[in-house]
Amino acid sequence: MSKVSKSTKSRILEATECLVAEHGFEAVSLRDITSNAAVNVAAVNYHFGSKEKLFEAIQCRYIEPINEERLRIIAELTAEGRVANVREILEAFMRPFLTVVKRSEMSEKLFFKLMGRCVIDHQGGLPEDMIPGIKKVAETFTSALLAAAPNLTTELTLWRLHFTFGVMAQTLLHGDLLHSLTDGACGDPDAEAQFQEMIDFCQAGFLTQKGAKE
């Protein structure tokens, strides 16, 4: 049921991913999906139960592996009582997007947009099954950062994690815009280079002293 021509179910998943990446969850209708996937309208409800559940499946599909990868890396970094530094922790938070995109069959550009949507469009709450994983990630990274930077309080760490999240979401969703918007003044948006720019920016943000002068 999988080799020669793709199953209805996976054709729906793929079409939905593309459409959501380009237009966002709110803007995509069942008919958009089914006509792009070349399947019957009823197929979505047959295979997924409802549009809502299809969207939840889309959200979980990559975010859960990404969260697992994040926890795997940070566990490695802090094994045997070692204390990771801020840069390593930020890398552990962001690099999973780069590794998981390679396992997927999507283009980098589309994959990042989809992840940006997942990370931002949490209207009506996240899928229930994802919440424990997300909480675990938040807690683990908060304490790792607290241990890594003696200048940080819990409150400050939370704020700066929040800002880092904004940097990440913006880059995932609109990382390709910068190239076109500036008539190419911003070079080829190579993912690894973008990634390093993000880390540089956020690392400095985390390490600065409150109210520091330049």
Added chain:
Amino acid sequence: MSKVSKSTKSRILEATECLVAEHGFEAVSLRDITSNAAVNVAAVNYHFGSKEKLFEAIQCRYIEPINEERLRIIAELTAEGRVANVREILEAFMRPFLTVVKRSEMSEKLFFKLMGRCVIDHQGGLPEDMIPGIKKVAETFTSALLAAAPNLTTELTLWRLHFTFGVMAQTLLHGDLLHSLTDGACGDPDAEAQFQEMIDFCQAGFLTQKGAKE
């Protein structure tokens, strides 16, 4: 037509602002708006021409004053050949949200959410009349930053402005979440304090050297 009880037109504007702030542009219907404003459905098309044009009016209403304020401040900073520093420039970029909210009749929380929507939800392109203003702001701030920090290239400046935009959007839209999400571990979300945290974070991000170690 304005004193005693509010006009139909402004009741529509206010209801739309609240609903959009809470649920986003895509999720708000004409009937949501008109029932909240206690006006007839046809009133929107009578006073604004279409739902689309109403949304454009909402977007322009505060963003245009904010962009004017940004340009006013930066002109002041760079008057008589003076060179502004990075912190001053970032303040010029962000503080207008704080000053314009006071001129409005909205609560801070709702106003910031609305601004977050305006800044992020640019599906289907921004209102045509806003584009020149936005371009002016982008150009002015890019060159000011280039002059302020000798470590920056044009490319790097654009990237970091991009990141700063992400920090700002995230904070506008979800600045209230941090308080509730962490069971109060992040103190009272006072707007001026949040603002200074943002500036600290982004200033450090702008001033860091490429690939700097901690």
Added chain:
DNA sequence: GTTTGATTTAAACATATGCTTGAATGTCGA
């Protein structure tokens, strides 16, 4: 070949959407 269950299909359902209409109501100057 027949039967059983899974899948696909066309058609319809109920509701929601943005927008328009034409009549009613209000406002204000002549």
Added chain:
DNA sequence: TCGACATTCAAGCATATGTTTAAATCAAAC
């Protein structure tokens, strides 16, 4: 008071939405 214009209103229009149904088709086991 009248007339002219602006505004409001209930009702309806055409289309789009998510979902369901019942029949048709397919696949594999017996």
